[in-house]
Amino acid sequence: MPIGSESGAGIAPEPVPEYAAWRQGVAGVLAKARRVEAAELPAEPEHLLDETTYDGLTIAPLYTRRDELPEQPLPGAFPYVRGGDATRDPQRGWFVSAFAGEDDAEATNRAILTGLENGVSAIALGVGPYGVAVDDIPVALRGLLYELAPLTLVAGAATSSAAQKVFEVLDGYSIDDRAQIRVGLAAAPLTSAFTGAEDVDQAEAVALAVRAIARPESVRAITVDGIAFHNAGAADAQEVGAAIAAGLAYLRLLTGAGVDIADAFGQLEFRFAATDDQFATIVKFRAARRLWARVAQVCGAPAFGAAPQHAVTSAAMMTQRDPWVNLLRTTLAAFGAGVGGADSVTVLPFDAALPPGELGVSTTFSQRMARNTQLLLLEESHLGHVQDPAAGSWYVDALTDELAAKAWAFMQELEAEGGYLAALDSGVLAARIAETAATRAADVAHRRAAVTGVNEFPNLAEAPLSEQARERGPNVRYGAAFETLRNRSDAYLAAHGARPKALIVPLGPVAEHNARTIFTANVLASGGIESVNPGPLAIDAIAAAAREAGARIAVLCGADKRYTEQAGEAVDALRAAGVETVLLAGPEKSVAQYSGTQRPDGYLALRIDAVAVLSQLLEKVGA
Known part of the structure; x- marks a missing residue:
């Protein structure tokens, strides 16, 4: 039975008189916006x-009971x-997870205990290259009540030795029901x-x-890390399908x-990325559980298909x-993950993309803000x-159904290549995500x-980034191309004492040029180019304004009719x-004439390749 076949096929949609x-009403609005007659629109104009x-x-654009599923x-x-x-505790909700891992085991222990005292309910312990030395794990975990706070290792190649040390610590920990102790070793070789x-x-x-x-404890050794695919650019169905x-x-x-x-099912747990698209995040976690349950069903073990899910923003x-x-x-990401049913959630500090101290705030502050983001959602909302x-x-139900079907299809595509490992070796997986x-x-x-x-809405007044921040990697951020342009602007500022400038030349009254001057200033600023706007200019005042601005770039802004009359002279x-x-x-x-x-x-049109255009402009001014 393919995923998606339960989706209400054969159920006649209820009529919705409204x-x-x-x-x-949609047809009327679209006809007016497109300056056509409503009769010229498709029979179902809402699909536009x-x-x-x-x-x-x-x-x-609208979901009604026509879309209702069982x-x-x-x-x-x-x-x-x-x-x-x-039977999840409604007073706890999901586990609030936080990472702790410094070279100093005593400092790591203090961070863990402080976090637990202030709302953290699950610990991710960095070991080896990610934090404390393996031999210092007992010191880092001192005072931890393991039955209350699940522990996950972040140890990479040191996972085996770290696991051995954790097991030694647990052997010395006294509790009657040892199954209450939950440990994730987070081995993730694939x-x-x-x-x-x-x-x-x-x-x-x-x-x-x-x-x-x-x-005797509840230990899961392997983490299926969907975030590996997400950070490479995967869409939600690709992330889930590749993880499955x-x-x-x-x-x-x-x-x-x-x-x-x-x-075998009891040894796996999943990790997925939570994004600021809250509905997509809700749906991702719901669909992923459905698919893994389907795998368990096919394997003859449907009762073991509820693998834990960990969300990381x-x-x-x-x-x-x-x-x-x-x-x-x-x-938004934490909200989506929590509502979507993630068992534990890690919120990255807001300055995670920057070196510690770059913004002049302490690491403690940014970690506290990350923790409190979840606590507000849990304890106040x-x-x-x-x-x-x-x-x-x-x-949500319709999108869950559709995403599950799409992710299942992607998983089948990888299976058709011979399975995950074969698709990895052939490059098919990487190629599909790269697209x-x-x-x-x-x-x-x-x-x-x-x-x-x-x-959108860049702030050119913010302080330039440090060299360490500009070189920070790996570079997986969606806005990285624009951030690189801003780095070039910062370098120009350091060398010349001012940012690259462009003169905005408004033609005609404000009502004619305002939309385009705002648009232009926004686009230029996204590339680190400062706008100089002297206000509406008559043709005979343009040259003087240009000389005063001293800008090597100028942008005409006005209405199309005004361009027809004055653009050539300007x-x-x-x-x-x-x-x-x-x-x-x-x-x-x-300006065809x-x-x-x-x-x-x-x-500078609405859908230009702004990165390419701005890069060329920066080159022209020597940035």
């Missing part, structure tokens, strides 16, 4: 408002769409092979799983080593520029009191996708004043 009236995700899913079983019941745990990160090899991961099965394919590969490794299928969505906006991004509160939403990454990068460059503070005036590059805010067709020197050198 829908026809709404459709008529549809949006398409990077996975190819269609987001409709209700999913309650949390804790197959296929676990609504959650894997029917997803680490995708990113190139150092990790244990497959044989070590299997050996760790065998040891974990023999432990990797999970299947782990099952094959474990059962091939003689591990019982139920025990996306590093790719974070920005170095105007980083305080990251507080809003991570809040009470989001943990209801499991799967999005259930019954026509939009999506390139599409997203183009959308950001053309400003079809907004990154607030970067390609261009001539700017060239006579020594302006080297004259652009026009608007389409090229608006001009030729020779009266033609602008370029155009």
Whole structure:
């Protein structure tokens, strides 16, 4: 039975009398906006408002009971769409996870205990290259009540030795019901092979799983890290589908080593990225549970298909520029992950894309803000009191159904290559994700996708970044291309005492040019170019304004009709004043009648490749 076949096929949609009236209203608005007659629009004009995700899913402008799907079983019941745990403590909600890992074990221990005293309820301990030395683990964990705070290792290639040290600590810990102790070893050789990160090899991961099965505590040895794909640019269905394919590969490794299928399922947990698209995040976690439950069903172990899910707020969505906006991004991401049913959530500090201290705030402050983001959602908004509160939403249920089907199809595509490992070796997996990454990068460059503070509403007044910040990697951020332009502007500022400048030349009254002057200033600032706007200029005043500004770039801003009447003369005036590059805010067709020197050198239209255009402008001024 393919994923998606349960989606209400064969159920006749209920008529919605109000829908026809709404459709008529949509047609009226679209006809006016497009300056056509309503009769010229398609029979279902609302589809002109549809949006398409990077996975190819269609987001409709309105969902009604026409889109209603059968209700999913309650949390804790197959296929676990609504959650894997029917008895989750509503006072706790999800686990608030925080990373702790410094070279100094005593400092790490203080950070852990301070976090636990202030709302953290799960610990990710950095070991080896990520934090404390293996031999110092007992010191770092001193005073931890393991049955209350789940522990996850972040140890990479040192996972086996770190696990041995943790087991030694647990052997000396007294508690009657040792199954209450939850430990994740987080071995991730298959997803680490995708990113190139150092990790244990497959044989070590299997050996760790065998040891974990023999432990009296609840230990899961392997993490299927979907974030590896997300940070490479994967869309949601690709992230989930690739993670499910990797999970299947782990099952094959474990059962091939003689591990019982139920025990094999018990050794896996999943990690996914949570983004500031709250509905997409909600749907991702619901769909991922559904798919893994389907895998368990096919394997004959449906009761073991509820693997824990850990959410980490996306590093790719974070920005170095105007980083305080990251507080809003991570809040939305944590909201989506929590509502979507993640078992634990890690919120990255808002300045995670910057070196410590770059903003003049302490690491303690940024970590506290990350922690309190979740605590506000849990303790003031009470989001943990209801499991799967999005259930019954026509939009969420429909999108869950569609995303699950798309992710399952992507997993099958990888299986057709011979499985996850074969798709990894052949490059098919990387190539498919790279296609999506390139599409997203183009959308950001053309400003079809907004990154607030970067390609929309940039703040040129913020302090330049340090050299350490400019060189920080790996570079997975969606706004990285624009941030690179801003770095070039910062370097120019350091060398010349001022930023690259462009003169905005408004033609006609404010009502005619205001929209384009605002647009132009915004675009230029996203590339680190400062705008000089002297206000509306008569043709005979343009040359003097250009000489006073001393800018080598100028942009004409006005209405198309005004361009028809004055653009040629304005261009001539700017060239006579020594302006080297004259652009026009608007389409090229608006000055089609001009030729020779009266033609602008370029155009700032709504959907230009802003990264390419701004890069060329910076080159022209020597940045």
